[in-house]
Amino acid sequence: MTQTPAFTPMDEPLDAFLCFSVYAAGLAFNRVYKPLLDPYGITYPQYLALVALSGKQGQTVSELGERLHLESNTLTPLIKRLEAAGLVTRTRDKQDERVVRLGLTQAGSSLAKTALGCVPAEVLKATGLNRAALAALNAELAALGKALRTTAAR
Amino acid sequence: MTQTPAFTPMDEPLDAFLCFSVYAAGLAFNRVYKPLLDPYGITYPQYLALVALSGKQGQTVSELGERLHLESNTLTPLIKRLEAAGLVTRTRDKQDERVVRLGLTQAGSSLAKTALGCVPAEVLKATGLNRAALAALNAELAALGKALRTTAAR
DNA sequence: AACGATTAAATCGCGTACGATATAAATAGC
DNA sequence: GCTATTTATATCGTACGCGATTTAATCGTT
Numbered sequence: 172m173t174q175t176p177a178f179t180p181m182d183e184p185l186d187a188f189l190c191f192s193v194y195a196a197g198l199a200f201n202r203v204y205k206p207l208l209d210p211y212g213i214t215y216p217q218y219l220a221l222v223a224l225s226g227k228q229g230q231t232v233s234e235l236g237e238r239l240h241l242e243s244n245t246l247t248p249l250i251k252r253l254e255a256a257g258l259v260t261r262t263r264d265k266q267d268e269r270v271v272r273l274g275l276t277q278a279g280s281s282l283a284k285t286a287l288g289c290v291p292a293e294v295l296k297a298t299g300l301n302r303a304a305l306a307a308l309n310a311e312l313a314a315l316g317k318a319l320r321t322t323a324a325r
Numbered sequence: 326m327t328q329t330p331a332f333t334p335m336d337e338p339l340d341a342f343l344c345f346s347v348y349a350a351g352l353a354f355n356r357v358y359k360p361l362l363d364p365y366g367i368t369y370p371q372y373l374a375l376v377a378l379s380g381k382q383g384q385t386v387s388e389l390g391e392r393l394h395l396e397s398n399t400l401t402p403l404i405k406r407l408e409a410a411g412l413v414t415r416t417r418d419k420q421d422e423r424v425v426r427l428g429l430t431q432a433g434s435s436l437a438k439t440a441l442g443c444v445p446a447e448v449l450k451a452t453g454l455n456r457a458a459l460a461a462l463n464a465e466l467a468a469l470g471k472a473l474r475t476t477a478a479r
Numbered sequence: 480a481a482c483g484a485t486t487a488a489a490t491c492g493c494g495t496a497c498g499a500t501a502t503a504a505a506t507a508g509c
Numbered sequence: 510g511c512t513a514t515t516t517a518t519a520t521c522g523t524a525c526g527c528g529a530t531t532t533a534a535t536c537g538t539t
Contacts, residue, residue: 184376185380186467189454189459189466197347200348200473201497203476203477231487241527245527268487269486269534308466315353323357402519422505423505
C-alpha cells in the first residue's frame with residue numbers, strides 16, 4: 172500500500188491513491204445529496220452556493236468564488252439558474268458597475284433555513300461517523316485542500 | 326464547529342461541512358493533476374481509467390465502472406476518447422456480444438507506466454503529507470465512501 | 480482629458496457526471 | 510421454439526468545472 176505502486180498487474184491499483192478516495196467520496200456525497208435536495212429543486216453545487224450565500228448578504232461573485240473555490244465561468248450560469256428559480260438576487264454594484272452583488276430572496280433564505288434544518292443530519296447519518304470523527308476528518312481534508320491549492324497555484 | 330451549524334450569519338458556514346472539504350479537495354486534486362497530465366494529453370478521469378485498466382486486461386465496461394464508481398453513460402464517451410487517442414482497445418466479447426472488453430494498447434500501457442513513474446510522486450509532494458499520513462487518510466476516506474455508497478444505494 | 484492596463488463578469492467550447500431512455504443480445508418461461 | 514424479461518452498452522439532455530476569450534468598467538499615468 173504505497174502511493175507509487177509497483178507497476179505489476181494488481182487487482183485495484185487505484186486503492187492506493189488518495190486522489191481516488193477523495194474523488195470517489197465526492198461522487199458518493201453527490202449521490203447521497205441528490206435525493207435529499209431533489210424535493211427543493213436544487214443541485215448539490217447550488218446547495219453549497221446557497222449555504223455560502225446564507226453566511227453574508229451582498230457578496231460579490233468573486234467573493235463567493237473564493238469561498239467555493241470556483242470562478243465566474245462556473246458561477247455565473249449556476250447563479251443565473253438560482254435567480255431564475257427565484258432564490259437569489261443579482262444586482263450591479265452602484266459604486267462599481269463591474270461588480271455583481273448577490274443576495275438570497277425570501278424564498279432562498281427560507282429554503283436554506285429549511286434544508287439546513289434536516290439535510291445535514293441525514294448526511295451525517297450516511298457518513299457513519301460521529302461528530303468528533305467527522306470534525307477531525309474535516310480538518311484533515313481542509314488542510315489537504317489548502318496544501319494542494321498552494322501547489323496548484325504555482 | 327458542528328455539522329448542523331446554527332442558522333445565524335457566519336463568515337464561512339461551509340467550513341463545518343465534511344462534504345465541502347471533500348468537494349474542495351477534489352477540485353484541488355484536479356487542478357494539481359491538470360498540468361502534470363497535460364503533457365500526456367489526457368484528463369484526470371482518463372488517467373484514473375488508464376490506471377484502473379492497467380490493473381487487468383480484458384475488463385468489461387461494467388467492471389471498470391465498478392472500480393471507478395461510474396456507469397456506461399459516463400464511461401462510454403470517455404473510453405471512446407481514449408480509443409481515439411490510440412491508448413485503449415474496445416472489442417465485443419465473442420461469447421456475449423453485449424459485452425465490450427477493454428484493454429490498453431502498447432501506447433496506452435507505456436503511457437500508464439511512464440505517468441505512474443513520476444506523477445504520483447509529484448502529487449504526494451503537493452499533498453504535504455508523508456506516506457503514513459497519506460495511507461491513513463486514504464483508508465478513512467475509502468471507508469467514508471463505502472458508508473456513503475451503502476446509504477445512497479437505498 | 481486621454482489612453483493603455485487592470486479588473487469583474489460573462490461567454491464559449493470541451494469533458495465529465497448522471498437521470499432517463501434506447502438498442503441489441505442473452506436468458507427464462509411457457 | 511417463441512415471446513417476455515433481463516442485461517450490457519450506448520445515446521441524449523442538463524448541469525457542472527474549467528481554459529480561453531470577450532466585454533465593459535475602473536484605474537493609473539501622463
